[in-house]
Amino acid sequence: MLHPWRVQGRPRPADHARGGREHGHAGPGDRLGRRPPPPPRLRRPRRRSALPVVLRHHTAQRFAPDLLADRDIARVDRRFPALTVLTLLAPALIGGLATMSWSGAVTVFFWASLVRVAVLHHVTWSVNSLCHLIGDRPYAARDKSANFWPLAIASMGESWHNSHHADPTGARHGVRRGQLDISARIIWLFEKAGWATDVRWPKPERLADKLNPGYAPGLGRGVRDPR
Ligand SMILES: [Zn+2]
Structure with missing residues (x-):
């Protein structure tokens, strides 16, 4: 859970930063002190784009165009659904293989996938709520x-x-x-x-x-x- 947006050149997914900026963080610039460039021309949404995807992209364009323009972060952002599946299923797979049992897989899935992600989100949200x-x-x-x-x-x-x-x-x-x-x-x-x-x-x-x-x-x- 390194917070690489504090470092130039190692940003994190656009959504994450967007959350912070909607919350009023870092104003028009970001923690790197850079002001976002003017929004790039919007790409025409692909045919299969569902409404939420369009809305999400629009919001990211509005709040984090500089991050979307960053090649590394755009790559991570694009692969976010696959990474989510991986981070949830990999612990279950390891737990199952290590114990050679379904109960091992389910137990590890609960603690290392569900609880871990829930705790992470609650800590993040707490920073933006409790810490105000x-x-x-x-x-x-x-x-x-x-x-x-x-x-x-x-x-x-x-x-x-x-x-x-x-x-x-x-x-x-x-x-x-x-x-x-x-x-x-x-x-x-x-x-x-x-x-x-x-x-x-x-x-x-x-x-x-x-x-x-x-x-x-x-x-x-x-x-x-x-x-
Ligand atoms: Zn704050």
Whole structure:
């Protein structure tokens, strides 16, 4: 569950980003700081396109044209139905083969497919709901976004949501002392390996400008470019 939209060149499916943008994230630009290019000419829908597909494509065109224009992400986006089937059935297959039983297949399907996907979705939605209701607000943001520590590990750092809204393009959301941000660490590793480029690490001076009264700067070590 790496959140590669924090890194240039490694985006995630357009739908995902679209969800965030509809929710008011990252405004017209995204976390990469890029503003979307003007929407490309709409392709004529294929004959077999059902209405939901057309609507979905239209929404993605509206909210994430830059991501749709990205070759890698378009490829993942196109294969999303097949990937969904794979991610649900592969655990069941492994469970069945490992135990050579149907009950093994069903048990693993329940925990490793259904429960896993349900938990993932609930964590994601919680970031966009709970993290606008409760938590700490060290930075000024135009919304009620808050840093909610209980979700830090489950959300891999996304629940430092106040910091995210204060500095939407930052690759690290856990900018304050002691705030664990697993995604930021993975991005850092990818950067070291040369797979991620132009990573936007948070700038202390930018964060200092947005500090709410009563809060000490309290920035963590990882805030400065860790290279
Ligand atoms: Zn939010």
